[in-house]
Amino acid sequence: MQNALQQYKLLLADYLTPQWKRVLGLAIALLTSIALQIINPQILGYFIDTAVQGGSQQALLTATIAFIAIALLTQGTEIAATFLSEIVAWTATNALRVDLAEHCLRLDLSFHKAHTPGEMLERIDGDVNLLSKFFSELVIHVLGNSLLLFGILIVLCFENQLAGMSLTAFAIVALIALLAQRSIAIAPWAEYRQISAEYYGTIGEHIAGREDIRANGAVNYVMFRFYELLQRWLPVYQKARFASTVLWFTSVGLFTIGNAIALFLSAYLWSRNAITIGTAYLIFHYTNLLAKPIERIREELEQLQQVEASIQRIHQLLNIEAVLKHCGQAVLSSGACAISFKQVYFRYESENWTLHNLSFHLPAGKILGILGHTGSGKSTIARLLLRLYDIQSGEIRLGDCVIADLSLSDLRSRVGLVTQDVQIFQASVRDNLTFFNDQISDAYILETLELLGLTPWLRSLPDGLNTQLGADSTGLSAGQAQLLALVRVFLKNPSLVILDEASSRLDPQTEKMIEGAMDRLLEHRTGIIIAHRLPTLQRVDQILMLEQGKIVEYGDRETLTQQAHSRFARLLRMSAN
Numbered sequence: 034m035q036n037a038l039q040q041y042k043l044l045l046a047d048y049l050t051p052q053w054k055r056v057l058g059l060a061i062a063l064l065t066s067i068a069l070q071i072i073n074p075q076i077l078g079y080f081i082d083t084a085v086q087g088g089s090q091q092a093l094l095t096a097t098i099a100f101i102a103i104a105l106l107t108q109g110t111e112i113a114a115t116f117l118s119e120i121v122a123w124t125a126t127n128a129l130r131v132d133l134a135e136h137c138l139r140l141d142l143s144f145h146k147a148h149t150p151g152e153m154l155e156r157i158d159g160d161v162n163l164l165s166k167f168f169s170e171l172v173i174h175v176l177g178n179s180l181l182l183f184g185i186l187i188v189l190c191f192e193n194q195l196a197g198m199s200l201t202a203f204a205i206v207a208l209i210a211l212l213a214q215r216s217i218a219i220a221p222w223a224e225y226r227q228i229s230a231e232y233y234g235t236i237g238e239h240i241a242g243r244e245d246i247r248a249n250g251a252v253n254y255v256m257f258r259f260y261e262l263l264q265r266w267l268p269v270y271q272k273a274r275f276a277s278t279v280l281w282f283t284s285v286g287l288f289t290i291g292n293a294i295a296l297f298l299s300a301y302l303w304s305r306n307a308i309t310i311g312t313a314y315l316i317f318h319y320t321n322l323l324a325k326p327i328e329r330i331r332e333e334l335e336q337l338q339q340v341e342a343s344i345q346r347i348h349q350l351l352n353i354e355a356v357l358k359h360c361g362q363a364v365l366s367s368g369a370c371a372i373s374f375k376q377v378y379f380r381y382e383s384e385n386w387t388l389h390n391l392s393f394h395l396p397a398g399k400i401l402g403i404l405g406h407t408g409s410g411k412s413t414i415a416r417l418l419l420r421l422y423d424i425q426s427g428e429i430r431l432g433d434c435v436i437a438d439l440s441l442s443d444l445r446s447r448v449g450l451v452t453q454d455v456q457i458f459q460a461s462v463r464d465n466l467t468f469f470n471d472q473i474s475d476a477y478i479l480e481t482l483e484l485l486g487l488t489p490w491l492r493s494l495p496d497g498l499n500t501q502l503g504a505d506s507t508g509l510s511a512g513q514a515q516l517l518a519l520v521r522v523f524l525k526n527p528s529l530v531i532l533d534e535a536s537s538r539l540d541p542q543t544e545k546m547i548e549g550a551m552d553r554l555l556e557h558r559t560g561i562i563i564a565h566r567l568p569t570l571q572r573v574d575q576i577l578m579l580e581q582g583k584i585v586e587y588g589d590r591e592t593l594t595q596q597a598h599s600r601f602a603r604l605l606r607m608s609a610n
């Protein structure tokens with residue numbers, strides 16, 4: 034509880050302090066509406082007593098007008114409170130969404146591998162949605178309704194001490210009973226939200242893989258998994274709802290008892306001439322009015338159970354730290370840079386080394402070709418150079434700097450990578466190519482597109498560079514997407530270019546056509562070309578062959594080609610045959 038309160042306080046302080054003026058306005062509107070709700074029954078009580086005692090019509094008319102005016106004012110303040118609470122909630126939850134999204138984007142690739150995009154969506158948006166009420170109303174309503182409760186009990190004490198004391202005792206028992214049950218639904222609601230996250234994760238995964246699923250006849254398997262998930266979901270929802278319903282039953286039972294006490298007391302006091310009929314009405318009315326704050330406090334506490342589960346999950350997420358530290362400050366010197374690997378060992382979360390004692394040196398401005406069977410660790414080298422993962426031992430240097438000492442943003446702005454899987458975003462052609470960098474001129478983009486033979490493609494688009502591309506590469510062939518990825522690297526103007534099967538989706542004719550462009554791209558830059566096709570490696574200076582993460586051959590391409598017994602020469606002969 035202490036911990037939960039601490040978490041509430043931190044969240045409220047972080048996200049409500051910047052909009053404290055609105056929160057103050059909201060508090061004033063809510064408190065005014067509460068005060069008006071306590072005052073208005075007094076007018077009714079006065080009206081009844083005046084009518085019973087045969088009071089003047091003028092007095093009755095004034096009471097009626099005052100009653101209507103206060104009722105209208107109450108409505109007005111409630112509208113103002115709702116309006117302000119929506120703005121407060123949206124502003125706070127949007128800020129929290131931004132913080133969570135930024136935090137998740139900074140987390141390591143290993144974290145994202147373990148969590149599907151759908152699950153992340155649900156965790157960022159679903160959990161935060163639940164918090165909107167927490168930010169806008171919960172705290173103010175719990176406080177406001179507690180004040181309303183307190184105010185009603187004081188007024189009741191003024192009307193009649195016996196009635197006031199009895200109903201105060203009743204309200205205390207009711208609140209204790211409701212508070213005692215507060216936490217019973219937290220665990221089921223947390224479990225419910227976890228399954229909900231898995232549900233969205235599964236849907237996202239299956240929509241993304243729809244082509245493979247259909248092509249491989251895996252629809253039944255997918256539906257089976259989906260069905261299994263739904264089967265787990267319903268009982269958890271029922272458990273959570275049942276736990277919340279227990280609270281509802283308790284409050285309904287308590288109000289019935291409260292009304293019985295009020296009726297009994299009013300009848301008893303009136304029969305003994307201790308109170309007027311107007312006061313009897315007031316006692317009954319205020320007891321009914323007591324139900325409102327107690328009921329609201331119950332509802333809010335019920336919501337708090339769901340919110341508490343969400344807050345816990347949000348804190349868990351925010352407490353996950355990236356293993357990869359962003360602390361390096363060193364900056365690479367401009368121009369092409371040398372690469373050196375010294376006794377590098379690396380593994381993902383498995384027992385076995387993915388890269389085993391790797392050492393090589395590529396001078397600045399030279400090009401290295403990496404060959405090896407599927408899964409031998411070629412792409413892993415590229416990921417290490419971009420510091421998507423950190424090595425377990427050894428040293429990787431770019432230029433004079435160990436890459437762990439470089440600022441991550443500087444490192445990543447200086448390395449250009451093209452892979453087989455090109456991500457196209459739902460944005461214009463221009464933004465897809467420049468990544469929203471408006472320093473890059475249209476003229477330079479057009480020149481680069483021309484270099485890669487993409488001008489006819491651009492002309493075929495309805496709005497040229499402004500044409501919106503669909504997410505998931507819709508409307509582009511895999512080869513076209515790969516050419517666009519090459520354009521991106523050109524525009525980025527990096528010091529090191531890594532082409533990881535970058536032309537694997539291109540037909541031989543297109544690959545030949547862009548050869549000149551490739552030469553331009555690699556000019557005055559250091560390059561790494563990872564390829565299965567030997568012709569792609571014609572322009573490289575060095576060859577490195579990998580087998581199960583170990584270097585089995587490394588040397589100058591010319592020299593290896595001359596050595597008849599080298600693996601590379603054998604490969605060349607095999608491909609020539």
Ligand SMILES: Nc1ncnc2c1ncn2[C@@H]1O[C@H](COP(=O)(O)OP(=O)(O)OP(=O)(O)O)[C@@H](O)[C@H]1O
Binds near residue numbers: 146381405411413
């Ligand atoms: N994110 C990851 N988490 C765990 N293991 C991984 C991850 N990425 C790759 N691996 C494993 O590391 C090994 C090397 O993978 P890598 O992608 O570097 O191979 P590759 O030589 O580039 O293969 P390909 O020619 O198919 O692209 C493989 O056994 C692969 O299963």
